[in-house]
Amino acid sequence: MAQRVIHAGIDVSKEWLDVALSPTRETLRVRRDPAGLAELAGWPSAHAVERVGLEASGGYERQVIDSLTAQGFTVDLLNPLRVRRFAEAKGRLAKNDRADALTIAQFMAVMAEAPRPGRRADLDPLVEHLTVRRRLCDWMADCDNQLEHLRDPRLRRRLALLRAGFARQLAALDGKLAALVAAHADWQELSRRLQSVPGVGPVLAHTLIGLLPELGRLSRRAIASLVGLAPFDDSSGKRRGERHIKAGRAGVRAVLYMATLVAKRHNPAIAAFADRLAGKKPKKVIVVACMRKLLVMLNAMLRDGHDWNPQIA
Numbered sequence: 001m002a003q004r005v006i007h008a009g010i011d012v013s014k015e016w017l018d019v020a021l022s023p024t025r026e027t028l029r030v031r032r033d034p035a036g037l038a039e040l041a042g043w044p045s046a047h048a049v050e051r052v053g054l055e056a057s058g059g060y061e062r063q064v065i066d067s068l069t070a071q072g073f074t075v076d077l078l079n080p081l082r083v084r085r086f087a088e089a090k091g092r093l094a095k096n097d098r099a100d101a102l103t104i105a106q107f108m109a110v111m112a113e114a115p116r117p118g119r120r121a122d123l124d125p126l127v128e129h130l131t132v133r134r135r136l137c138d139w140m141a142d143c144d145n146q147l148e149h150l151r152d153p154r155l156r157r158r159l160a161l162l163r164a165g166f167a168r169q170l171a172a173l174d175g176k177l178a179a180l181v182a183a184h185a186d187w188q189e190l191s192r193r194l195q196s197v198p199g200v201g202p203v204l205a206h207t208l209i210g211l212l213p214e215l216g217r218l219s220r221r222a223i224a225s226l227v228g229l230a231p232f233d234d235s236s237g238k239r240r241g242e243r244h245i246k247a248g249r250a251g252v253r254a255v256l257y258m259a260t261l262v263a264k265r266h267n268p269a270i271a272a273f274a275d276r277l278a279g280k281k282p283k284k285v286i287v288v289a290c291m292r293k294l295l296v297m298l299n300a301m302l303r304d305g306h307d308w309n310p311q312i313a
Contacts, residue, residue, distance in 0.1 A: 007112070008044050009104025010054040011097045012061045018097040021047055022105035027098055032060065037067045044073060053108040055080040055100075065119050076112060077119065081247075083107050126187075126210035129177050134251060136170045177206045194298060196308040199263025199270065207255045208298070216302025223299045227252050229292040253291070260291045268310055270294055 011018040012032070017040055019028040028043050030036035044052060052068055053076045054061055061077065068075050087095075087103045143163035150156050181187045187209050194205040208215055214226060224230040228248015263270040270290050277286045301308065 005050045005109070006048055007105050007108035008047075008049045008052045009101045009106070009108060010040075010052060010064065011101040011104065012054055012057040012064055013097060014060060016097065017064065018101040019043065020098065020101035020105045021049065022102070022109045025102065027101065029098075032064070037064065040064070041067060041071045044068075045071070049073070051076060051108055051112060053078050053104050053112065055083055055104065062119070062121075062124070066121055069118055075118070076108065076116065078104065078107065082111075086111060120213050123210050123213060126177070126180050126206065129173060129180065130207060130210050130251070133170065133173050133177070134254075136166050136173065140166045140170070174202070178202060181206055181209065190302070193301060193307055197263075197294075197298065197301070198267040198308070199259050199294065200298070201259065201262075204255050204259040207252060211249060211252050215299055218299065220296045220299060224292050224295060227256070227295060229253065229288060229295060256291050256295060257287070260287060260294055263294055264290055267294075269297070 006024065007022045009020050009022065015032055017030050017032050017036060019030070019040065020026070024047070026047065028040070030039050051074045054064060055078050065075050065077065083100075083104055086107045087093075087100075090103075090106075092099065092103060140163055143159050143166070146159055147156060147163075150159065181191050190209050191202065191205040194200050194208060195202065212223075212227065215223065218226065221230060226248060228250070260270070264274050264287075265271065270293060273293050274286055274290050277289060281289070
């Protein structure tokens with residue numbers, strides 16, 4: 001008789017962890033604190049759980065993943081949108097913590113793919129600094145936008161001082177990021193190799209190390225899709241719609257966009273590629289295509305373990 005495979009789904013909130021099993025539909029609720037995590041670790045073992053799935057929850061899930069991984073469980077971090085679409089396909093319109101946990105467990109049983117590499121807890125300090133850096137850049141952009149329209153001299157001086165403070169914090173944060181990377185020999189080597197490419201500076205290199213650890217380990221199509229630079233078809237029958245990029249890691253894409261604008265001027269491979277597309281495609285499409293080409297080049301470099309080589313590019 002075939003052995004039944006048990007999957008667990010966890011809905012993570014700030015205070016509670018709701019757990020459900022598929023196909024048994026058993027449930028458990030514990031607090032998201034050390035005592036609750038200890039109880040949570042024992043419960044899947046007692047029910048012979050094969051794999052555990054949970055959604056990204058703004059960082060609250062990290063402690064849960066680390067705790068379960070330390071106990072030897074295979075934990076999958078799921079895209080909340082995919083899980084929600086799965087619930088809608090089942091006709092499940094209700095949304096609460098217990099129902100969400102059961103949906104995640106059933107998603108794991110039906111849709112789970114091959115296990116992916118586990119969470120890189122060692123990257124947490126780098127990721128946190130990159131997150132704050134993005135916020136500082138957003139706040140500076142907000143100040144610039146307001147300064148274009150403000151006429152009151154006092155308000156303009158106040159906003160200019162605020163922006164200058166953000167700029168100083170940004171410079172200090174970039175120094176801290178460089179120090180974090182320099183403290184790890186493997187990160188430092190990755191940064192050096194990435195920056196050997198014309199157009200790639202320390203900001204993009206640090207972003208790729210922290211937010212795209214899969215770089216160099218996936219195919220060109222997979223890495224482009226992961227970042228959100230793979231165009232997807234929109235056709236049906238005789239209709240041939242325009243292809244569009246969707247989803248992906250916006251934090252990586254934003255930094256890659258700025259680096260691509262530089263690479264179009266200073267990287268001979270990207271510049272030649274852009275020239276071939278000029279006049280044939282809209283300007284925005286050309287920039288996205290150049291972003292994808294630059295990303296694929298970096299992926300190949302890390303995969304093959306070599307520095308920038310114009311002939312290979």
